[in-house]
Amino acid sequence: MDVPCQFPDCREKADVYIAELSSHSFLRGATWCEPHARSQMPFTLPSQPHSCPRNDEEYARFELKYIVGFVDRPEPYGLLYLFDDNGEQYFYVTSGYFEFNSSLGVARRRNDPRPLTFQAIAAIIQALGAQVQDVIIDEYDVETTVYHAKVRMLQGNRPAVVDIRPSDALPIAILTGSPVFVSKIVLEKVGRRTK
Numbered sequence: 001m002d003v004p005c006q007f008p009d010c011r012e013k014a015d016v017y018i019a020e021l022s023s024h025s026f027l028r029g030a031t032w033c034e035p036h037a038r039s040q041m042p043f044t045l046p047s048q049p050h051s052c053p054r055n056d057e058e059y060a061r062f063e064l065k066y067i068v069g070f071v072d073r074p075e076p077y078g079l080l081y082l083f084d085d086n087g088e089q090y091f092y093v094t095s096g097y098f099e100f101n102s103s104l105g106v107a108r109r110r111n112d113p114r115p116l117t118f119q120a121i122a123a124i125i126q127a128l129g130a131q132v133q134d135v136i137i138d139e140y141d142v143e144t145t146v147y148h149a150k151v152r153m154l155q156g157n158r159p160a161v162v163d164i165r166p167s168d169a170l171p172i173a174i175l176t177g178s179p180v181f182v183s184k185i186v187l188e189k190v191g192r193r194t195k
């Protein structure tokens with residue numbers, strides 16, 4: 001797919017797709033050449049994909065703000081950018097292309113005739129009379145660059161917690177309108193300041 005970069009007068013081939021979200025909903029999307037994707041966004045794009053978390057009582061609220069897809073690659077992949085409430089601090093989670101595409105679908109309120117796994121998970125939680133309270137990203141392993149997350153639920157008065165990958169947890173948060181919390185220990189390892 002040869003799509004030109006959307007930057008005015010740029011003739012380069014676009015190979016990065018970036019979706020911007022507001023209140024968990026798709027706001028706008030554009031394809032960029034990599035240099036323009038790097039210069040136009042308030043965050044830093046990594047040169048290589050890496051993925052991403054330790055349990056703690058201290059959490060900060062974050063929101064999924066950008067969904068980035070490196071689409072024209074031998075192995076396409078996605079980056080899910082989360083920003084804090086002030087828009088000052090952010091970090092990203094690397095995902096596969098499938099998770100990139102499905103996160104984008106959820107943000108765009110795209111309805112799949114056959115539910116994706118996390119859509120089914122959200123439906124099962126609801127069918128069992130429970131509700132998602134929040135999603136927490138609570139561990140990052142520096143060696144393997146892998147994040148760990150949990151979905152916290154309430155069934156009546158009974159709390160339940162389940163381990164889940166962030167790339168599944170984030171779409172569930174979007175689907176159910178639940179907040180995302182990130183442990184401060186994780187942020188010490190991966191948090192960055194906006195440009």
Ligand SMILES: [Zn+2]
Pocket residue numbers: 005006007010011012032033034035036
């Ligand atoms: Zn460009």
